[in-house]
Amino acid sequence: NAGVMQNPRHLVRRRGQEARLRCSPMKGHSHVYWYRQLPEEGLKFMVYLQKENIIDESGMPKERFSAEFPKEGPSILRIQQVVRGDSAAYFCASSADRGGLYNEQFFGPGTRLTVL
């Protein structure tokens, strides 16, 4: 009964490169959320996706960042032309239904992105 899987766990990129972060939700879960955590801060919501649909991307920067959750395969958070300020831990969560009461979000172990 695997939990939320994220890979890679650690990713190092140079400025200007692209970063791709993957998230496989828990079995039976069709709702995926991405959060970003800067050092010494709490998690900040970025985007909420269901299969093939972006439901809410209000927390995601409008440029360079994109997310998808295809019909088959993991959810992908893509950061183009990374800058040092993108260095953070990125967490994915999933839920069986829309988040909240009795549909708790279960979090993955995170991907730590370091931009050199």
Added chain:
Amino acid sequence: DAKTTQPPSMDCAEGRAANLPCNHSTISGNEYVYWYRQIHSQGPQYIIHGLKNNETNEMASLIITEDRKSSTLILPHATLRDTAVYYCIALTSGTYKYIFGTGTRLKVLA
């Protein structure tokens, strides 16, 4: 969603009860109090949630005051593995934007 306020840090002796307070004075009638913790930069882990009544599960107990303006998470016999940042969040049904503040950094001392 109601804003929550927690002390930045607490210490607790191993084997003793850890009592973590949370203020949520603007909580509305349909908002639940959820607790998560984050151990050493891992992903947040769900602990417990409640509305009005006190709740208990295998991990912890949650005591909510009668006026619902504050609550306390109780870890009955803290171990070194309970050292973590604990987050208190107020959520209504259907809320998916979890708002994590800076939480309480609990250090369990040997």
